[in-house]
Amino acid sequence: MNYWELCRLFAPEITLVLTAGLVLLLDLARGRGVPNRQRMGLAAALASAGCLIAWAFLFMSETRATTLLNGMGVIDPQTNFLKQVLLLLTILTAMISIETEFTDHVGEYFALLLLATVGMMFLVSSENILMIFVSLELLSLSLYVMTAFNKRNPQSAEAALKYFLFGGMAAAFTLFGLSLVYGLSGETSLREIARQLPSHARDPLFLLALLMTVVGFGFKVAAVPFHLWAPDAYQGAPLPSAAFIASGSKVASFFILAKFMMIGLAGTEGSAAWCAFASGWVPALAVLAALSMLLGNLAAIAQKSVRRLLAYSAIAQAGYMLVGLLAHTPQGLASMLYYVITYALTTIGAFAVVAVVQEKSGDDSLAALAGLRQRSPLLAGCMMIFMLSLAGIPPLAGFFGKFYLFTAALNSDAKSLGLLWLVILAIAMSAVSLYYYLQVLKAVFVHAAPPEAPALTMATSTRLVLILLALAVVLLGAVPGTLLEKILSTIP
Amino acid sequence: MLAWTIYISFAGAAALLTLKPDQVRAARIVALLASLAGLLVALAGAFEFSASGGLVTVADKAWIPQLNIRYTLAVDGISITLLLLTGIASVTGVLFSWNVTHRTKEFFAFYLALIGGVYGVFLSFDLFLLFVFYELAIVPKYFLIAIWGSTRREYGAMKLALYSFVGSAMVLVGLIAAYVLAGSNTFNLIELAKFPFPRDFQMWAFPLVFVGFAILAGLWPFHTWAPTGHVAAPTAASMLLAGVIMKLGAYGCLRVAMTLFPLGLDDWQHSVLGFGSWRDVFGLLAVIGIVYGAMVALVQKDFKFVIGYSSVSHMGFVLLGLMTLTTIGLSGAVLQMFSHGIIAGLLFAVVGRMVYDRAHTRVLDELEVMRLSKALPFAAGTFVVAGLASMGMPGFSGFVAELQVLIGAWKAFPTFAVLGGLGVLIGVAYTLRAVQKSFFSGHAEPSSELRDGTPNHDLEPISLPEKIGAALLIVCMVVIGVYPQLLLKLIVPALRSDLMAPLLKGGL
Amino acid sequence: MSGPITLLTITPLVGAIIIVGLNPQRKSLARGVGFACTLLSLAFAITLWVNFDAKSGALQFVERWPWIPTLNVEYFVGLDGLGLLMVLLTAIVVPFALLASSHVDENPKAFIALLLFLQSGMFGVFTALNFIHWFVFWELSLVPAYFLIKLWGGPRRAPAANQFFIYTMVGSVTLLLSMVAVFLATGSWDFMVLAEKGRSGELTTMLTARLGWFGLSKDALPLVIFGGAFLGFAVKVPLVPFHTWLPATYAEAPTGVSMVLTGVMSKMGVYGFLRVLLPVFPGEMRAVLPLLLWLAVATIVLSACAAFAQRDLKRIVAYSSINHLGYCLLGIFAAAQITGNDPQWNTEKAAALNGVLLQMFNHGLTASALFYFVGLIEQRTDRRGLDDFGGLRKVAPVFCGLMGITMFASLGLPGLNGFVGEFLIFKGAFALTAWASSISVIGLLVTAIFLLTILQRVWSGPLTSQWGGFSDLTVKERLIVLPVIVLMFVLGVCPQLVLNFINPTVLRVVEALKP
Numbered sequence A: 001m002n003y004w005e006l007c008r009l010f011a012p013e014i015t016l017v018l019t020a021g022l023v024l025l026l027d028l029a030r031g032r033g034v035p036n037r038q039r040m041g042l043a044a045a046l047a048s049a050g051c052l053i054a055w056a057f058l059f060m061s062e063t064r065a066t067t068l069l070n071g072m073g074v075i076d077p078q079t080n081f082l083k084q085v086l087l088l089l090t091i092l093t094a095m096i097s098i099e100t101e102f103t104d105h106v107g108e109y110f111a112l113l114l115l116a117t118v119g120m121m122f123l124v125s126s127e128n129i130l131m132i133f134v135s136l137e138l139l140s141l142s143l144y145v146m147t148a149f150n151k152r153n154p155q156s157a158e159a160a161l162k163y164f165l166f167g168g169m170a171a172a173f174t175l176f177g178l179s180l181v182y183g184l185s186g187e188t189s190l191r192e193i194a195r196q197l198p199s200h201a202r203d204p205l206f207l208l209a210l211l212m213t214v215v216g217f218g219f220k221v222a223a224v225p226f227h228l229w230a231p232d233a234y235q236g237a238p239l240p241s242a243a244f245i246a247s248g249s250k251v252a253s254f255f256i257l258a259k260f261m262m263i264g265l266a267g268t269e270g271s272a273a274w275c276a277f278a279s280g281w282v283p284a285l286a287v288l289a290a291l292s293m294l295l296g297n298l299a300a301i302a303q304k305s306v307r308r309l310l311a312y313s314a315i316a317q318a319g320y321m322l323v324g325l326l327a328h329t330p331q332g333l334a335s336m337l338y339y340v341i342t343y344a345l346t347t348i349g350a351f352a353v354v355a356v357v358q359e360k361s362g363d364d365s366l367a368a369l370a371g372l373r374q375r376s377p378l379l380a381g382c383m384m385i386f387m388l389s390l391a392g393i394p395p396l397a398g399f400f401g402k403f404y405l406f407t408a409a410l411n412s413d414a415k416s417l418g419l420l421w422l423v424i425l426a427i428a429m430s431a432v433s434l435y436y437y438l439q440v441l442k443a444v445f446v447h448a449a450p451p452e453a454p455a456l457t458m459a460t461s462t463r464l465v466l467i468l469l470a471l472a473v474v475l476l477g478a479v480p481g482t483l484l485e486k487i488l489s490t491i492p
Numbered sequence B: 001m002l003a004w005t006i007y008i009s010f011a012g013a014a015a016l017l018t019l020k021p022d023q024v025r026a027a028r029i030v031a032l033l034a035s036l037a038g039l040l041v042a043l044a045g046a047f048e049f050s051a052s053g054g055l056v057t058v059a060d061k062a063w064i065p066q067l068n069i070r071y072t073l074a075v076d077g078i079s080i081t082l083l084l085l086t087g088i089a090s091v092t093g094v095l096f097s098w099n100v101t102h103r104t105k106e107f108f109a110f111y112l113a114l115i116g117g118v119y120g121v122f123l124s125f126d127l128f129l130l131f132v133f134y135e136l137a138i139v140p141k142y143f144l145i146a147i148w149g150s151t152r153r154e155y156g157a158m159k160l161a162l163y164s165f166v167g168s169a170m171v172l173v174g175l176i177a178a179y180v181l182a183g184s185n186t187f188n189l190i191e192l193a194k195f196p197f198p199r200d201f202q203m204w205a206f207p208l209v210f211v212g213f214a215i216l217a218g219l220w221p222f223h224t225w226a227p228t229g230h231v232a233a234p235t236a237a238s239m240l241l242a243g244v245i246m247k248l249g250a251y252g253c254l255r256v257a258m259t260l261f262p263l264g265l266d267d268w269q270h271s272v273l274g275f276g277s278w279r280d281v282f283g284l285l286a287v288i289g290i291v292y293g294a295m296v297a298l299v300q301k302d303f304k305f306v307i308g309y310s311s312v313s314h315m316g317f318v319l320l321g322l323m324t325l326t327t328i329g330l331s332g333a334v335l336q337m338f339s340h341g342i343i344a345g346l347l348f349a350v351v352g353r354m355v356y357d358r359a360h361t362r363v364l365d366e367l368e369v370m371r372l373s374k375a376l377p378f379a380a381g382t383f384v385v386a387g388l389a390s391m392g393m394p395g396f397s398g399f400v401a402e403l404q405v406l407i408g409a410w411k412a413f414p415t416f417a418v419l420g421g422l423g424v425l426i427g428v429a430y431t432l433r434a435v436q437k438s439f440f441s442g443h444a445e446p447s448s449e450l451r452d453g454t455p456n457h458d459l460e461p462i463s464l465p466e467k468i469g470a471a472l473l474i475v476c477m478v479v480i481g482v483y484p485q486l487l488l489k490l491i492v493p494a495l496r497s498d499l500m501a502p503l504l505k506g507g508l
Numbered sequence C: 001m002s003g004p005i006t007l008l009t010i011t012p013l014v015g016a017i018i019i020v021g022l023n024p025q026r027k028s029l030a031r032g033v034g035f036a037c038t039l040l041s042l043a044f045a046i047t048l049w050v051n052f053d054a055k056s057g058a059l060q061f062v063e064r065w066p067w068i069p070t071l072n073v074e075y076f077v078g079l080d081g082l083g084l085l086m087v088l089l090t091a092i093v094v095p096f097a098l099l100a101s102s103h104v105d106e107n108p109k110a111f112i113a114l115l116l117f118l119q120s121g122m123f124g125v126f127t128a129l130n131f132i133h134w135f136v137f138w139e140l141s142l143v144p145a146y147f148l149i150k151l152w153g154g155p156r157r158a159p160a161a162n163q164f165f166i167y168t169m170v171g172s173v174t175l176l177l178s179m180v181a182v183f184l185a186t187g188s189w190d191f192m193v194l195a196e197k198g199r200s201g202e203l204t205t206m207l208t209a210r211l212g213w214f215g216l217s218k219d220a221l222p223l224v225i226f227g228g229a230f231l232g233f234a235v236k237v238p239l240v241p242f243h244t245w246l247p248a249t250y251a252e253a254p255t256g257v258s259m260v261l262t263g264v265m266s267k268m269g270v271y272g273f274l275r276v277l278l279p280v281f282p283g284e285m286r287a288v289l290p291l292l293l294w295l296a297v298a299t300i301v302l303s304a305c306a307a308f309a310q311r312d313l314k315r316i317v318a319y320s321s322i323n324h325l326g327y328c329l330l331g332i333f334a335a336a337q338i339t340g341n342d343p344q345w346n347t348e349k350a351a352a353l354n355g356v357l358l359q360m361f362n363h364g365l366t367a368s369a370l371f372y373f374v375g376l377i378e379q380r381t382d383r384r385g386l387d388d389f390g391g392l393r394k395v396a397p398v399f400c401g402l403m404g405i406t407m408f409a410s411l412g413l414p415g416l417n418g419f420v421g422e423f424l425i426f427k428g429a430f431a432l433t434a435w436a437s438s439i440s441v442i443g444l445l446v447t448a449i450f451l452l453t454i455l456q457r458v459w460s461g462p463l464t465s466q467w468g469g470f471s472d473l474t475v476k477e478r479l480i481v482l483p484v485i486v487l488m489f490v491l492g493v494c495p496q497l498v499l500n501f502i503n504p505t506v507l508r509v510v511e512a513l514k515p
Helices: A003-009 A011-030 A036-060 A077-096 A106-124 A129-147 A154-185 A190-200 A204-221 A229-236 A239-264 A281-301 A306-326 A330-361 A377-391 A397-411 A420-446 A460-478 A481-490 B004-017 B024-052 B077-096 B104-123 B127-136 B138-148 B153-181 B189-194 B199-217 B225-232 B235-260 B278-298 B303-324 B327-359 B364-368 B377-391 B397-412 B414-438 B464-482 B485-496 C004-020 C027-051 C081-100 C108-127 C131-140 C142-152 C157-186 C191-200 C202-210 C220-236 C245-252 C255-280 C282-287 C289-309 C313-335 C343-381 C397-411 C417-432 C434-459 C465-469 C475-493 C496-513
Strands: A066-068 A073-075 A271-273 A276-278 B056-064 B069-075 B267-272 B275-277 C060-068 C073-079
Touching (some): A003 A066, A011 A036, A036 A077, A036 A106, A077 A106, A106 A239, A129 A154, A190 A204, A204 A239, A239 A330, A281 A306, A281 A420, A330 A481, A377 A397, A377 A460, A397 A460, A397 B153, A420 B138, A420 B153, A481 B056, B004 B077, B077 B104, B077 B327, B104 B127, B104 B235, B127 B138, B127 B189, B127 B235, B153 B225, B225 B235, B278 B397, B278 B414, B303 B327, B303 B397, B327 B397, B327 B485, B377 B414, B397 B414, B397 B464, B397 C157, B414 C157, B464 B485, C004 C073, C004 C108, C027 C081, C027 C108, C073 C081, C073 C131, C081 C496, C108 C131, C108 C255, C131 C142, C131 C191, C157 C191, C157 C245, C191 C202, C191 C282, C202 C220, C220 C255, C220 C282, C245 C313, C255 C282, C255 C343, C255 C496, C313 C343, C313 C417, C313 C434, C343 C417, C343 C475, C397 C417, C397 C434, C397 C475, C417 C475
Antiparallel strands (some): A271 A276, B056 B069
16 A cells, blocks of 8 residues: 555545635635635635535546555545545535625635535544544534634624533543443544443443543533534534534544444444343433433424524434434334435525525524525525425335434334334424424514515525425435435445 | 326415415316316225225335335225215315405415325325325315414414324334334334234334324314314315315224224223223213214304214214224224215305305304294205215214114124214204204294394395305215115225225124 | 106296295285286196096105105105195195285285295105105205294294294204104105104014114104104194294284285194104004103193183184194004904994094184284284274274184084095094093184184174274275185085095005004
């Protein structure tokens, strides 16, 4: 393995780093004096171009699995697919950020965006605890700064501070936990760890390690009780950052959580079956899932701000995704991936709509959405699709995703249906969630627009993104076979 | 061919969205054509069907092979009956909404989407597909009520949506559990019905799924969404809600809960509180619904609430019939589904469209002084006919249906049958009260003005679409009342088919 | 499906539909069409009578078609003597009532249409022989009656109409439930089949065998079921104490409607006793016979006394109706007695039952005529109190004469039609239950008293000044009432006309009642 081969294998990441540098340079060199919107447009275009080239690399790479350096880098069809998804999400984020006006430091922003993407890409292809931590840090640090980027808005700073402090703590927990894992197993590669760990399954040190890593990962996916940063971040951060955190970061974090638990801690699952609890990572995550679903949905009911509502909804959705993971079967993993990918698409769409409204009216409350149907039928229709998909109404992607998650969870124990209690809780909470999603739609469709509501115009790019995402949500829900096939085929 | 009912409805909805907001006439015409086409297709299907008999598959394609979900549509006699009901209800609903001028195209778009979903439920034989259509129908319902409704519409719409969603959540749990237990091989109703689920599983899955569907059917005490929702909804939506949507729930009870988990109806090991099986429990709840609904209807001040509660009462008959597990009782239940759908449609049409849109009040005491029998003779006559049918007067469709249910019930639960008869009597009372107060007040000196000062004789006459709609509904009521065999010859063979026959445990 | 009976039943229906379609302004056209329709029905009825084979007591003009196979319900009609009698009564009374209502000016087309619907319903009731089929018409006849009272009645018509409807409905529901129980036990709704089962005693055993319920003892269940059916008919007749709806209803109903109510609809109850209750539940009836006889006696005596106490002419006639029907029930209950195989008893029973049928027919004629006359008085003076009038004979002699004839017929004067029926009933009843008959004679006496009181108060005595302008019967009115008066004489002198064809049917019933 020489450097050239290494570069070839990591060509997408390298491309992105180069693009980041390019964007930075170009903006610094030529960006002075040009109106912000143009700078944004240019930077976004450049960033998207870079992502597309990276995508092309991924597309053309061989599908044979390669593991480098003791699991530091794993290139196989699954990671390729996920990287493609992450690049798509980045492109979408870049496109919806064109019209937003929150900063003058355009180049820096897009550079950070791309670097965060690089972090995510390394994250999904690592099976070594060191690499996991480093990628996680790269991702997190970029995200903290992106959250703080709106220097004119104190909410942004507050959100970033909370995110950073929380995240720092969580990172500490993660590191501590990972070192304990290393201490117990003597290995850094997940597969090697899996060989050594089960013999220590009863060791109190192992339980400590498990708990700590759960804290760390739980923070990243915004599961209760490590979710406290999420509402502020979703509400205060500049819109593209919030969208990115909600989509790309979620996909990557869930994937790495799944990998860590299913590969690294294989053999120490335990069980969360009703009246048959056994200690392991499954019951720990089961508790997280249950709490997230409960708190997320119930807290969302009281929200008046759409972005905070989306935050709590994200917490709840994290709960659903964890349910799929608990199955620890390939079907469970597939269901989780399907759900998180479609969720990411839906979320970006929802944030895009909110972006348009907030930019024009400066307000992200439900009242600002009033009469959206009259002001912009496109926004209203897309919002309907996104909200209903999140609620789980067929034939949209959210419905099938939930259905698949629950089926996978029950299938893990087809004889005695051990996880039934969790599925029942999930479905019940899902029913509750319809209430607040309908509140949003009520504002959009039922209430009349106030006469002084500002007109809602949007750039073609935003329009394009919205239409594409809405179509995707509908098609992926009505004919989920294609995406499902892809995911299932990549699972080793 | 019957699948076209679904496609035409959705296509109609999509077509309506392309119209401009001020093309009111065009919107009406499109909606009418779409619903009429649906009805004609259903009729054609019914004629074709009675020739062959048995279960007929309409479509069967692979959909999500990874989960063995297929797009399977099929019909038997029961489905055909309900498809016909949907067709008739949809056409008359459009006719009675001819005067909607506020956001007309969206109104009809949601309306047609709802109809399409309902057709889908009645046609689906793959449980996943059935569930998709079932849930799909919740959203148009919400918007129809929230945007075009009247009394407390946002509250009523939300209550309806949440209750329906909770019900379908319960159903989903049962469905996924059944699917997984059966090996995740298939979602086909017939295949799953053949699978021998363990008795213990059926004992909790059956009530779960049954109650999940029965919420939408108005089972007491989960019925509270119905009066609020019906009153809040605009006329066409009320007609559909009471006429068809509640039947969706009952259909689900029969087709899914009872067919998949027949052992759930068996006797328990020990009797609990005097109940020996889920059959007893649900039978009792049904009867309570009959009597309670009737008694509450008797004291209502708002005309529409009377009809709303009467719907709960009549659906109690359907559920009681389902619990009898006899051919007579079950066919009576399905016949009552059809009959009440028509009758409720007409009742709501009179209350909402003919009276409220003109008199602007639904309070019985206020209507009493208006002497509407003079001002709106057609409405008075129509309401009398509908009221008689609702009472269960022989010669109308309700009589045979309720009679069959009572006969079937007598075998299994004689007390319930007697209580059901009591419910019929109370039904007579509240219908008479409503008829009298709303149209035929005994006041010697009626006020010649409406509540808002418009003179009585200025009430606009009943329009042609209303007359056609009313005529269509009355004809159905009378035809089926005089010759119920038309439908029974479809329903009874379906009940005796391989799929449903295991249910007939009650003898007769 | 067009046998003669169906044609008969459909004719008024078709007429009603035609009238509904007419322009509301064309009142006389509506009246004309209605009258023509009733005449057509009368013609059909007479044709049936002429073609009726009086010798055989079997069912004639039978039509039988499957209707609801799931429920074993058939469209089954046929006529025997009893049915023919009732059909004729209906065919005569309704045109009479229609002509009597020619003064109704408010929405006459609806009035006439409803009356025709009612006639159709009644034809159906008297010819149907499958319970559900019969029940359909039984219930359907309630509806036009309700609306006729509700919309054209007197000042307190609303509560009267509601009371009428609800009372009768309660009875109908209990009847339905009882018959459902019978169906579940036997699998049949057919009156003929059920009568056979009742006669042979099978029904009782089948009821107990197949319908164990709540630990009710074996004997109690058939009685409960009998009670339900009994209630249904007892309300209709009406039998004391289920009669309280009647006076108000008859008083508030418009004249023509009262005529039909008392003339035909009240007979529906008695018909039910004869057609359903007696054949199907003979054992149960006998088990509670003393109670039933007391009820019949109470009906006769109490209603007569109540009539005597009334001050409103219409109410007097109403209570008198209850009284006359009481005789019918006395006859039926007496005939239900167990007497043994001696042929002499059978003759007595046959006499009683023949009397019952005759009384049904005759009372139908006389009572409707009485209501007609009272209606005429009310039209002329806007009053109908007993004490409001006096000496009207001076100004309206023909009126007085004809009304007098009617009252005497109602009283039972020999030579007029009322006598034969009452005589036969008492003849049979005396032999069968002396005590009940004896007490019932009080009823006869009191009836005489109050009828004569009417004659005296209203027609005789000094003429009250305000009624100087009281006009006598017009030619039209005389023509209207003439056929009925003629019939009263004819049947009084020659009851054979009727007895000829009812006797065989009665003999069959008595046969079935043995021992």
